[in-house]
Amino acid sequence: MLKIRFIALTLGLACSMILPSAWSARSLVITVYPHDELADISDKQLRVDYFQHWLDEMRSFTPHPIEVIFQRSIRGLTDIDYRAMSSNQILDAFTEEITTQRSARPFSFMNKDLLLTKHSYDRSGLGCVAGLVHINGNTGIASMVTYAVPGHEIGHMLSATHENAKTEFNGWFCETYMVPNRVPLRSNCYRYSDQNRAAIADYLKRNSN
Numbered sequence: 001m002l003k004i005r006f007i008a009l010t011l012g013l014a015c016s017m018i019l020p021s022a023w024s025a026r027s028l029v030i031t032v033y034p035h036d037e038l039a040d041i042s043d044k045q046l047r048v049d050y051f052q053h054w055l056d057e058m059r060s061f062t063p064h065p066i067e068v069i070f071q072r073s074i075r076g077l078t079d080i081d082y083r084a085m086s087s088n089q090i091l092d093a094f095t096e097e098i099t100t101q102r103s104a105r106p107f108s109f110m111n112k113d114l115l116l117t118k119h120s121y122d123r124s125g126l127g128c129v130a131g132l133v134h135i136n137g138n139t140g141i142a143s144m145v146t147y148a149v150p151g152h153e154i155g156h157m158l159s160a161t162h163e164n165a166k167t168e169f170n171g172w173f174c175e176t177y178m179v180p181n182r183v184p185l186r187s188n189c190y191r192y193s194d195q196n197r198a199a200i201a202d203y204l205k206r207n208s209n
Helices: 043-061 087-101 149-157 194-207
Strands: 007-010 016-018 028-034 066-070 111-117 131-134 139-143 167-169 173-175
Touching: 028 043, 043 066, 043 149, 043 194, 087 111, 087 131, 087 139, 111 149, 131 149, 139 149
Parallel strands: 028 066, 028 111, 111 139
Antiparallel strands: 007 131, 016 066, 131 139, 167 173
């Protein structure tokens, strides 16, 4: 179930992955905080299943340097009791704690923080929420409901929209990252639509200097 306010509530080591960096602009840094409930899943496995296809997609249309960093076991961040909160409360709590713990880090729209959880959120209504994020902001939460959820939420932080999402045909019907309500019979395209690609590229250009 989709819920929207100014945030988008949608679908849903210290090891780093760095794209080719012959580039003078500021890197886009995605810091992923696997929730403590994911202690039995390695960062390597999370990278392969949930982030490598997103990195491959980003590589296909921008040379911008990108880092994806995993950080675990951080009190106040990776132990948030999200299943006891409403959607708005979860994102507010995560954002507030990030602001406190990362206060020494200079602010930049190129630093994005993402909490990765096992389960979806807020089952108080008829449905549930698989991800939530401040649109064009720096904080978001993504669940492991589908492999495409992190790419969807990161897309929102980089100015991609539901309105520009597409259903495409690549031998079978597939949905691009920003489709808000997934149809189970369709596959994931694991790409952004051309319009969302252009919006993301423009966002990186505007905010990287």
